[in-house]
Amino acid sequence: MKPGTRILIVEDDSSIARLVQLELEHRGLSVRCAYDGPSGLKAAGEFDPAAIVLDIMLPGLDGVGVLKNLRQRGDKVPVIMLTARDTPADKVHSLNLGADDYLTKPFDTEELLARLKALLRRVEGDEVLRVADLEVDTATREVRRGERKVENLTAREYELLEFMARNPRRVLSRDQLLSEVWEQEFGVETNVVDVYIGYLRKKIDGSGETPLIQTVRGVGYALRKL
Amino acid sequence: MKPGTRILIVEDDSSIARLVQLELEHRGLSVRCAYDGPSGLKAAGEFDPAAIVLDIMLPGLDGVGVLKNLRQRGDKVPVIMLTARDTPADKVHSLNLGADDYLTKPFDTEELLARLKALLRRVEGDEVLRVADLEVDTATREVRRGERKVENLTAREYELLEFMARNPRRVLSRDQLLSEVWEQEFGVETNVVDVYIGYLRKKIDGSGETPLIQTVRGVGYALRKL
DNA sequence: TCGTTCTCTTAGAGTTCTCTTAGTATCTGG
């Protein structure tokens, strides 16, 4: 998530809104809050957020109404819906019409963060990362090595590769990879990074090409031409 | 986290300060403590730390005041705030003032370490150290001597070279190198430094170039053009 | 539900690195 990315929270319970705001700002995001449907809609226009966290239950105009309105005026901003546990099923289903994700209250802030992150990644990163003749299309998650298309990367393998491609040439320590790709605190004793590097090598470097994934003994790994 | 990185702890509870100090020093960091706001400010100026761990509650001048002062005089040193209770006002306040992260007491030392590490990584950046025609890229750990790329430096060799490149022209004693690169206490009887200087010379100075690694008889070694 | 795929752990083999030892070379002061 790029620092300064704008997030709009539309939520009538101001203490929940506040909590979420603090957590997001802590991550470097720029946050604005609205406390009812109409002002939420207005803020969506003026603030031009990269994503919206939208409560279903709202005074004035409810979340579904806000969403419908947004889509009608052609706004494709990604939206995460917050639904109370007892929200009728048909309402939840109607989310499929235009929400990108939803969360049931009460929710874990970590959970919201994770989904937001995923959502933003889908939207903000339509870059193609290039390292030597390796291409990683972050929008479609397609990977090519020269002419050859690399198929069947699993989710974890892809994330590892993308992170490395975002930091080309740099030597990345196992701790760094663990915390960035696996979101584990460092100090955990595991060799899962080594194993996944092995998997990637089979798929990326495994067809007689000059290897791009380098081991830096005693430190970690780097993605680069030798 | 590079060994020898200077960290300043400003915390009035000396037992907490002590605990943190011990943990950090154990990781090879160089730590100084201050126990009130004004002396914290002073230490920030004199000690020139790479990061500051700053308690909000302090006698004399509180953490927010210290931070404000630092920023006013243009000091961009990264700061982690320690907040006693989970007071949102404090969080927001300090983050707005330019704190880089915060932790709520009581906190886990591991947690602090993790955040410190992340912070330093963000700041430390990718320097390229240069001594004469020798280049040491600390991000990629690539080393060049003029046009020639120096390959196959082992971890220890690289660390020694990087440390010397960070202290160019300075004569470094064996004890100094032992404690900074090997993290050994003084007085150990070993000639491992000599041996590694020898390895480095083969790889750095070994191809007919004018030698950069000088022996200073009776004292130690220096990295410099003669 | 059942079978498949994915993730992560474990453990052992092979490799590379580190550091010690011991012997040789070089320097310096007298």
Add this chain to the structure above:
DNA sequence: CCAGATACTAAGAGAACTCTAAGAGAACGA
């Protein structure tokens, strides 16, 4: 120029590191 001090080098043992195969359990999809 010699003797003692200091620095350098080669070789090897043991430790540390990395890679891989195999498999258990979780997650996923039909």
